[in-house]
Amino acid sequence: MAGNVVPNNLDPHQSGNYTVDYPFLSPVYDRLTQVVSGPEIVPMLAEEWTFAEDGRSVDFRLRDDAVFHSGNPVDADAVVASLERARDPQQSRVSGRFEMVASVQVVDESTVRITTNRPALDLLSVLATTESAIVDMDAMANGLDISQESAGSGPYVFDQVRPGDRITYVRHEGYWDPEAQKPARLELIGLPDDNSRLNAFRSGQVDAIKVDPDQYDELQSVVTQPGFELHEYPIVQSYVLYLDIGTPGLEDKRVRQALNYAIDRESINSALLNGRCPPLTQPLPAGLDGHDAGAADLYPHDPDRARQLLEESGAPDNLPIRIIYVAGASPQQEMATAVQAQLRDVGVDVQLVPIPAVDAQATFRTGRYGLLNIFLSAPTPGQTLLTNYLADFRFPTPPSLDFADTVVRSLDPSLSDDERTALYETASGTAAEEAYSVFLCGSPTMIAYTSDTVGMDSLGHADFTSVFDVRYAGVTS
Numbered sequence: 001m002a003g004n005v006v007p008n009n010l011d012p013h014q015s016g017n018y019t020v021d022y023p024f025l026s027p028v029y030d031r032l033t034q035v036v037s038g039p040e041i042v043p044m045l046a047e048e049w050t051f052a053e054d055g056r057s058v059d060f061r062l063r064d065d066a067v068f069h070s071g072n073p074v075d076a077d078a079v080v081a082s083l084e085r086a087r088d089p090q091q092s093r094v095s096g097r098f099e100m101v102a103s104v105q106v107v108d109e110s111t112v113r114i115t116t117n118r119p120a121l122d123l124l125s126v127l128a129t130t131e132s133a134i135v136d137m138d139a140m141a142n143g144l145d146i147s148q149e150s151a152g153s154g155p156y157v158f159d160q161v162r163p164g165d166r167i168t169y170v171r172h173e174g175y176w177d178p179e180a181q182k183p184a185r186l187e188l189i190g191l192p193d194d195n196s197r198l199n200a201f202r203s204g205q206v207d208a209i210k211v212d213p214d215q216y217d218e219l220q221s222v223v224t225q226p227g228f229e230l231h232e233y234p235i236v237q238s239y240v241l242y243l244d245i246g247t248p249g250l251e252d253k254r255v256r257q258a259l260n261y262a263i264d265r266e267s268i269n270s271a272l273l274n275g276r277c278p279p280l281t282q283p284l285p286a287g288l289d290g291h292d293a294g295a296a297d298l299y300p301h302d303p304d305r306a307r308q309l310l311e312e313s314g315a316p317d318n319l320p321i322r323i324i325y326v327a328g329a330s331p332q333q334e335m336a337t338a339v340q341a342q343l344r345d346v347g348v349d350v351q352l353v354p355i356p357a358v359d360a361q362a363t364f365r366t367g368r369y370g371l372l373n374i375f376l377s378a379p380t381p382g383q384t385l386l387t388n389y390l391a392d393f394r395f396p397t398p399p400s401l402d403f404a405d406t407v408v409r410s411l412d413p414s415l416s417d418d419e420r421t422a423l424y425e426t427a428s429g430t431a432a433e434e435a436y437s438v439f440l441c442g443s444p445t446m447i448a449y450t451s452d453t454v455g456m457d458s459l460g461h462a463d464f465t466s467v468f469d470v471r472y473a474g475v476t477s
Helices: 018-025 075-087 136-143 194-200 213-224 253-262 263-270 303-313 333-346 357-364 383-390 401-409 419-435
Strands: 034-037 040-043 048-050 056-061 100-106 111-116 156-162 166-171 186-190 206-212 228-242 319-326 347-354 370-375 438-448
Touching: 040 048, 056 075, 075 111, 075 136, 075 206, 166 194, 194 206, 194 213, 206 213, 213 228, 213 438, 228 333, 253 303, 253 333, 253 347, 253 438, 263 333, 263 438, 319 333, 319 357, 333 347, 333 370, 333 438, 357 370, 370 438, 383 401, 383 419, 401 419
Parallel strands: 319 347, 319 370
Antiparallel strands: 034 040, 048 056, 056 111, 100 111, 156 166, 166 186, 206 438, 228 370, 228 438
């Protein structure tokens, strides 16, 4: 299978970008939980879990037939040691993902208790990411180099690794879930160039590819032929201009609202994305639990209103803004150019800053940049809001206390579905009205594949973000 990002990092706790590394690390590393198509959070290394009544701790009972590739057991001691490494900023680049965790401890050899500093329904989906991968600390202590070799317990082990290009894997015999390792060999290729990816698929070099919206029309000449298929997941992936609201000139929400009014979302959709990316103005799209219908059409294209708001705010002429985009990534590169032109039309001086994928997020979090990229979605709306607005790597300057309180309250496991949905709607509407970001449009994750493959219409993660998980997929004989 070919995706639009390349393999860069083999240590899951050193990930600079979860969405880049997940497809390549997931076949090798198990976690306590996993996300399957739905999206639904289901057991993985943990067979079951129980929340305490106050929602501030969770007991995970481990399966008894999981072993690392080295043969070491995946027991409670191993899980605790691994998660402590992930939480330690001296050993990990992903420690911020565990800000809600107060402690991780062994209850008995098959039970782990994670105590949190707040009600944390989102913990289950955080533990499903490769940032929470359970790694073989004993093997590492004996000299295994996790940056070069497998230290996991998943269905596959690394065979050949070509950073910046591809990884091939071989089946790990004796894995506890044979359905997750259908092919004996697996190859995942990173092809950021759309034409190269489509040509590889058309010529039969790969069995499946991730499709970007701007490829849709050209792809039709392939998938309308016998032997080829295209699957579209629901629209929950979106393109957004992330803002650092602490940047001089952006502290006033009228300026941020002006940026939103300046954008002609429909022209971007039609000219760059083949009409496959309908305009969007809030973090939770229509059809997703918590979508605020009242904010659906909040920012029509209105350059005059944008200029008026900039004048009312006292913003300087040619307000300077630096916008990062991922170098060479399509359609972000083309969208960045369009956004630059539309903002300059209302008097905002945009400087575009192309940065490699592995460094884009880290540069943005230093502050005083915008970042045009894919909005990071999660299996639950509460975690989507939390990750994008309450984590400094996605939102360098904190939002309002009222907004943060609304999001955190939505993560209480004791709430009813109606109570939780109401909080989601309030938060999504607030993010839109306060113009915390400039949303552009929402598009489905699309996968094109040959008809002899199976599981491509139910890839884990693909129905809430552009990340794909090839467990349970395969090719028929």
